[in-house]
Amino acid sequence: MGVARCAAVRASVARTTVSRREGRSSAQAPAVRRRCVAVNAGTGKFIVGGNWKCNGTAASVKDLVKALNAGKIDADVDVYVAPPFVFIPRVQAELNSEKYAIAAQNCWVSEGGAFTGEVSAEMLVDANIPWVILGHSERRALCGETSEFVGEKVKYALSKGLKVALCIGETLDQRESGKTMDVCYAQLKAVNDVITAADWDNVVIAYEPVWAIGTGKVATPDQAQDVHAGIRKWCASNISPEVASKIRIQYGGSVNASNCDELATKEDIDGFLVGGASLIGDAFVTICNSAKNSK
Numbered sequence: 001m002g003v004a005r006c007a008a009v010r011a012s013v014a015r016t017t018v019s020r021r022e023g024r025s026s027a028q029a030p031a032v033r034r035r036c037v038a039v040n041a042g043t044g045k046f047i048v049g050g051n052w053k054c055n056g057t058a059a060s061v062k063d064l065v066k067a068l069n070a071g072k073i074d075a076d077v078d079v080y081v082a083p084p085f086v087f088i089p090r091v092q093a094e095l096n097s098e099k100y101a102i103a104a105q106n107c108w109v110s111e112g113g114a115f116t117g118e119v120s121a122e123m124l125v126d127a128n129i130p131w132v133i134l135g136h137s138e139r140r141a142l143c144g145e146t147s148e149f150v151g152e153k154v155k156y157a158l159s160k161g162l163k164v165a166l167c168i169g170e171t172l173d174q175r176e177s178g179k180t181m182d183v184c185y186a187q188l189k190a191v192n193d194v195i196t197a198a199d200w201d202n203v204v205i206a207y208e209p210v211w212a213i214g215t216g217k218v219a220t221p222d223q224a225q226d227v228h229a230g231i232r233k234w235c236a237s238n239i240s241p242e243v244a245s246k247i248r249i250q251y252g253g254s255v256n257a258s259n260c261d262e263l264a265t266k267e268d269i270d271g272f273l274v275g276g277a278s279l280i281g282d283a284f285v286t287i288c289n290s291a292k293n294s295k
């Protein structure tokens with residue numbers, strides 16, 4: 001994250017916090033309330049997610065949790081990890097919750113019921129799981145989730161009080177035919193069409209170019225920065241300048257302990273969503289601390 005942008009977001013958050021402490025006249029109260037909501041997600045902190053995908057055994061999860069608990073995480077970083085559903089209770093019981101929040105990798109588009117194999121947003125809230133990853137390219141490609149369906153899922157998850165990591169990104173074909181930004185904008189629009197500007201306070205965008213996921217082919221820092229800057233600009237024009245300045249944009253796709261520091265220097269990279277390397281405790285801890293290391 002660029003130092004200047006980070007400082008600006010923090011200053012705005014600090015101003016809001018001071019306003020909350022000082023209180024306001026009743027005429028000003030509604031505006032203050034709206035800004036207080038924004039404090040929830042617009043912390044200005046670097047944010048790293050670990051998406052464990054469909055990996056692990058009881059034994060490997062135990063080892064990973066042990067390694068994560070042993071890691072020192074910079075206080076200026078928000079971290080969430082997304083284990084497979086069956087391991088979540090175990091991880092909740094054993095992982096240090098002061099350092100790591102828990103995320104689900106998916107949830108259903110509406111209230112639960114006769115939807116075999118699905119997990120509802122209400123269940124996540126009931127199980128004390130604050131985050132959910134939605135729109136991952138693997139679900140879009142392998143489970144047929146359209147952008148409109150993802151939009152409805154984001155809307156429903158937010159309405160139940162979850163925080164959402166919204167994944168977007170282009171395939172190799174789309175990049176090579178110059179459609180990267182159009183694809184990202186269309187995926188964002190499908191969500192923006194069904195949620196409000198205030199809802200974005202509880203969303204983190206994860207830009208994950210499909211060609212970089214699990215391939216070892218990481219986007220260069222400049223490639224990632226260009227797309228992140230475009231996403232932020234789109235947010236300014238289509239949501240609001242305030243949301244654009246606060247929203248955190250993670251990069252995902254073959255991030256590892258060796259390439260994270262350079263990516264983290266980029267102005268519009270506010271964190272990472274990590275797959276493979278999040279299964280290796282010390283590598284993930286290094287990635288979590290990359291914003292500090294790259295200063």
Ligand SMILES: O=C(CO)COP(=O)(O)O
Pocket residue numbers: 051136208212213214215216252253254255273274275276277
């Ligand atoms: O899909 C990802 C995170 O959601 C990225 O996966 P990799 O880090 O394994 O490329």
